[in-house]
Every structure is written in structure tokens, then in C-alpha cells.
Amino acid sequence: MSNPIKKLPPNAKGQVRYRFVVDAGTDPITGKxxxxxxxxxxxxxxxxEYGRIVNERATGQLVLPSKTTVADLMTAWLKVSTADVEAATKRSYEDGARYSVTFCGQKPAQQLTEDDVDALVAWMLTSARRFGGKPGTGLGSRTVALALFCLRSALKLGVRRGVVARNVAADTKIPKAARKATRARERARKPWNEDEVRVFLAHVAGDRLHAPLLLSLCGLRPAEVCGLRWSAVDLEAGTLSVEFTRTLIAGEVIEKDTKSEAGERVLPLPAVVAAALKTFRRRQKEERLAAGEGYEPSGFVLVDELGRAVTTEWLRHSAYRLMRSAxxxxxxxxxxxxxxxSWMANNGVPDVVVSAWAGHADLSFTKRRYVHSDPQSLAAGSEKLGELLG
Structure with missing residues (x-):
């Protein structure tokens, strides 16, 4: 085998140098x-240097100079990570990746530093918002955490493919103050108490959407309400089967199975809900007769006056309109x-039943995220303590 290292002729300064050319394998991004x-x-x-390169190439540790940008790396990661996920997850990853691409997408990935990642976090927390609030303001820590997850994952792919030597976002943390502010905002967002529920239900008792809104107050997700078909409702037995969801993602209507196996469940209907559904079905039959050939029977429980299935966005705006009028x-x-x-948990319903009703596989998740102790429940606890303390 010939010597790969060649002696070069003296340069203008009379200096003799040595050069070699080595096969560096396939570019992990372009495949060339x-x-x-x-x-x-x-x-x-x-x-x-020749020995180091040959050894690192053999062990898969060789990192060559590369013009691959952060945006290139993010595109490669999105292609891999979204190949077999639900539409909502895919959109979530794309949204999270967009912040890194906007802030430092044109920078070569090999030049990205921990300081750059810290600056990205600072920008997101102070001025990265473009929608969902006042443009130019900061994002919540959960959104920042998603963006960091996407960047870390893309850099991890870069390490695995030999594009970057290390993951410079691996140890980046969101400041404690930002996490605390997010928790404070979430605590301030309280669900209705019993009195508010009663006021709202009294107001919508005669409204066309009485039954669908009762389903929401029975703990169904908006996408589950929109995805419920009459074929899954047994009014004689007084049950409904939660089997499908229907939601709007990036302007596209997505119909699919429930989010998890636990989400697929059969729920017994309270009498008032069963009665409201019977009324709603009678009303839809009247609407079908009135519309004639213009009616589009979709089979969904929640439809407009012409029988067309609606989206979660339509349901939300309809509910907000009724909240204002109430x-x-x-x-x-x-x-x-x-x-x-919360009402079920605070009124003696066993935790395992509350979790099953919600369609959760993780009991602790239900208690941690969905069960709130409102003032009325705390007052009941005080009364019980009063009995104990005399």
C-alpha cells in the first residue's frame, strides 16, 4: 500500500508541508x-492526524467539517421523528422546531454553542411570540420546553450521524422564575365551581346545544364530543361509547381513534344527559325534515342545522358565546x-373511577392535573375537621 502522506514542494517561504487525502465516508445529510x-x-x-481520522472513522466517532445548518439538521430530525406519529404530534414538533429555525437556523450546526442556546431561551421567554397572544411578548415555559426538546433531539441526531461532536443543548435549563410564572398562570386558571355550573346550565337548558354542552360538563374532551356518533349512543341502556375523536389541526379536520386505549371507554349517562340527548335527536329529525335535500346526514351527534359535522373550534366559539350571554x-x-x-373526586368518587371516567391510564396524572380543591370543597373539609375537633 502506498504512503497516503505526500511531501509538498516548498512554498514561497521555503516551508515544506505534508498532505494526505482520506475517504471520510458518506455525508449523513446529503448521502454523498x-x-x-x-x-x-x-x-x-x-x-x-491521519491515524486519528482513520481510528475515529472506524469507530464511528469521526466528525468532519460540515456546512450543515441548524435548519438542515432540524429538517432531518422532523423527517425521522414525524414519520409515524399522529397529526397533532407532528404539528406540535413542527411548531416547536420553528423557534430554533427562526432564531439560529442559518448558523452551521458545528458552530452552535451553549451560549447560543441560552440566548435562544432568553429570546423565547421575552419576545418570540407571534400568535396566541400579543406579538413580541414572551412564551410560556411549556412552549419553551417543547422548543428545547426539539433542538436537543435534532442535535442528538446530529451526534449520532457525525454532524456535530456533542449536544450543546443537553444541559440547558429554563430559568426557575419562568417555570414559576407558568405555574402561577395555570393556578390562576380555575374551572367553574358548582354555582357557576348551575348558572350556566340553567341558561342553556333550552338552547340547541344543551346536550353537547352537558357532555363537556360530563368530562368528555372537546374532540370526543365532536367525534361522538349516534351509533355509539344507546339511549335505552343509558350509555355512550367514546371511540373516536374529531378535531381541527392546522386547518385540517382529523378523525381518528381515541388518544389511548384507556380513552376508549363506555360511560353510563346521567338521566338528565340522556334526556337532553333524546331531545337533541328529535330536534335533528325536525331540522332534517325542514332542510329536505339540503340536509347532510353525517351520523355525528354534534352537527349544525344542516346535519354537517362541526369542529372543536366551532364548539368552543359556540360555548364562549353562551358563556357571555349567561x-x-x-x-x-x-x-x-x-x-x-374535580367535583367527582371531591365528592367521594374513588380515584380509580375518576381516572377511568376521564379516559386516563395514569391515576396520578388525573389527580395531579385535573383534580382541584375549590373553596366549596375546602369548606366541606373544614366542617369535617370541626366534627373531629369538637
Whole structure:
């Protein structure tokens, strides 16, 4: 085998140098074959460098100079990570990746530093918002955490493919103050108490959407309410089967199975909900007769006056309109779900039943995220303590 290290003719300064060309394998991003040309001042330096490169190439540790940008790396990661995930997860990853691409996407990934990642976090916490609030303000720590997850994962892929030597985002942390502020905002977002639920229900008792809103207050997710079909409702037995969801993601309607196996469940209907569903079905039959050929029977429980299935966004806006007219505090429909599960937990329903009703596989998750002790429940606890203490 010929010597790979070649002695170069003296340069203008009379200096003799040594150069070699080595096969560097395939570019992990483009898939093209690469060669590396290395020049050193002495033969010893050239031999040492050649030995290092050959050894690292053999052990898969070789990192070559690369023009791959952060945006290139993020694109490669998204292609791998979203190949077999649900549409909502795919959109979440794309949204999270967008912040790194916007802030430092054109920077070569090999030049990215821990200081750059810290600066990215600072930018997100202070001025990265573009929608969902006042543009130019800071994002919540959960959104920042998602963006960091995406960047870490992309850099981890870069390490694995030999694009970068190490993951410079591995140890980046979100400041404690930002995490504390997010928790404070979440604590301030309280579900309805019993009195507010009663006021709202009294207001919507005669409304066309009485039954769907009762389903929300029974703990169904908005996507589960929109995905419920009449074929899954047994009004004689007084049950409904939660089997499908229907939601709007990035302007596209997605119909799919429940989020998890635990989410697929059969729930017994309270009498008032069963009665409201019977009324709603009668009303839909009247609407179908009135619309004639213009009616589009979709089979869904929640439809508009022409029988067309609606989206979670439509349901939310309809609920907000009724909250305004009822003069009750505006809450998310997810908070109505929280109100239901909190009421069940605070009124003696076993934890395992509350979790099963919610469609959760993790009992601790239900208690941690969905069960709130409102003032009325705390007052009941005080009364019980009073009995104990005399």
C-alpha cells in the first residue's frame, strides 16, 4: 500500500508541508461520498492526524467539517421523528422546531454553542411570540420546553450521524422564575365551581346545544364530543361509547381513534344527559325534515342545522358565546372537563373511577392535573375537621 502522506514542494517561504487525502465516508445529510484533505507542517503531525481520522472513522466517532445548518439538521430530525406519529404530534414538533429555525437556523450546526442556546431561551421567554397572544411578548415555559426538546433531539441526531461532536443543548435549563410564572398562570386558571355550573346550565337548558354542552360538563374532551356518533349512543341502556375523536389541526379536520386505549371507554349517562340527548335527536329529525335535500346526514351527534359535522373550534366559539350571554366566567371547555373530574373526586368518587371516567391510564396524572380543591370543597373539609375537633 502506498504512503497516503505526500511531501509538498516548498512554498514561497521555503516551508515544506505534508498532505494526505482520506475517504471520510458518506455525508449523513446529503448521502454523498466525502473525502477529507488535511495539510500539516511536519510529517509527525500528519501521521498523528491521519491515524486519528482513520481510528475515529472506524469507530464511528469521526466528525468532519460540515456546512450543515441548524435548519438542515432540524429538517432531518422532523423527517425521522414525524414519520409515524399522529397529526397533532407532528404539528406540535413542527411548531416547536420553528423557534430554533427562526432564531439560529442559518448558523452551521458545528458552530452552535451553549451560549447560543441560552440566548435562544432568553429570546423565547421575552419576545418570540407571534400568535396566541400579543406579538413580541414572551412564551410560556411549556412552549419553551417543547422548543428545547426539539433542538436537543435534532442535535442528538446530529451526534449520532457525525454532524456535530456533542449536544450543546443537553444541559440547558429554563430559568426557575419562568417555570414559576407558568405555574402561577395555570393556578390562576380555575374551572367553574358548582354555582357557576348551575348558572350556566340553567341558561342553556333550552338552547340547541344543551346536550353537547352537558357532555363537556360530563368530562368528555372537546374532540370526543365532536367525534361522538349516534351509533355509539344507546339511549335505552343509558350509555355512550367514546371511540373516536374529531378535531381541527392546522386547518385540517382529523378523525381518528381515541388518544389511548384507556380513552376508549363506555360511560353510563346521567338521566338528565340522556334526556337532553333524546331531545337533541328529535330536534335533528325536525331540522332534517325542514332542510329536505339540503340536509347532510353525517351520523355525528354534534352537527349544525344542516346535519354537517362541526369542529372543536366551532364548539368552543359556540360555548364562549353562551358563556357571555349567561354572564358567567369564561373558561376553556377543557376547564369544564376539569370541573367535572374535580367535583367527582371531591365528592367521594374513588380515584380509580375518576381516572377511568376521564379516559386516563395514569391515576396520578388525573389527580395531579385535573383534580382541584375549590373553596366549596375546602369548606366541606373544614366542617369535617370541626366534627373531629369538637
Amino acid at each position: 461520498r466525502r473525502q477529507l484533505t488535511v495539510t500539516r507542517n511536519t510529517l509527525t503531525e500528519a501521521k498523528n 354572564a358567567v366566567r369564561k373558561v376553556r371547555l377543557y376547564d369544564a372537563r376539569h370541573a367535572c373530574l
